[in-house]
Amino acid sequence: MSSSPRPRVLATRRWPDAAEQRLDAHFDVVRNDSDVPLSRADLAQAMREFDALAPTITDRIDAEMIEQPDRRVQIIGSFGVGFEHIDVAAAKRAGVVVTNTPGVLTDATADIALTLLLMAARRAGEGERELRAGKWTGWRPTHMLGQALKGKTLGLVALGRIGQATAERAHHGFGMKIAYYARREAPAEVAGPLDATWYPDLAGLLAVSDFVSLHIPGGAETRHFMNAAAFDQMQSHAILINTARGDVVDEAALVAALREGKIAGAALDVYQGEPNVSPDLIALDNVVLLPHLGSATTETRNAMGFKVIDNLIAWFGGETPPNRIA
Ligand code: DGY
16 A cells, blocks of 8 residues: 555546546556456455545446445545446445536537437438448439438437537527426526427327437436336337436337337437347347447546546545535
């Protein structure tokens, strides 16, 4: 164990260069150079050997790790906005601070939602697969017809930061109508510029949407929020887009809905049990599948790292970290 006066920080995965350099400038950093996920035992050991842990959304930090009697970690500065991988209640009980990285992922994630929407509507994945397989026989009036976006309704499940940014792009960029499901109506300054219609019940939103984009957080409360009953309520030409969390969708029910033609397609960036993706989904041509790329730009990933660093600097400087969730 180091006797360095600088707090010891374990970064569980590699970060982009600028963020790593800034982390190194402030802390005594040990980095997982292999960039392979650490085992549960390694993470538990790190909780005993470091002052701060900088995990990512794929590192599960459970109550047992947090409640170890010889724990040294004071703060878990998670690299990511979602925090369902950390037992936040246990951290609160144990007095361990937890922070995340909200705000800086908004545009990148909204861009991926639109990427998925366009790919599914215009059958871009299917088209590319056909061409690469040498099966394209040339232009013809009926080849691979997709759906136009202009005038169609994009139904957003939640109108938080990322939902709003997705709606802005769809409405102002592509002329789509915006509808949203939320428990409470959005303030006029949010809904007004989007000309957005509020649906206080999910069924109402699903019934009018040509595209449905999910923007709710993961966790026990939202697990399988989109289930067989929800797919029954969607229109048969509608397409589901998920950039939120895999667990929000009952994947078995989604596969059934796609096979039975209850919905026309799906475009997914997140999955239950990542990085494993259901072979049933992979087998379907009307599904677009991306490998959790929502926040994957150099700018965004650096900004996420900077947020982790700002939170750690604040904590070790005796201040409240700006993105404290526990
Ligand atoms: C997050 O930070 O929760 C995102 O899913 C990463 O893209």
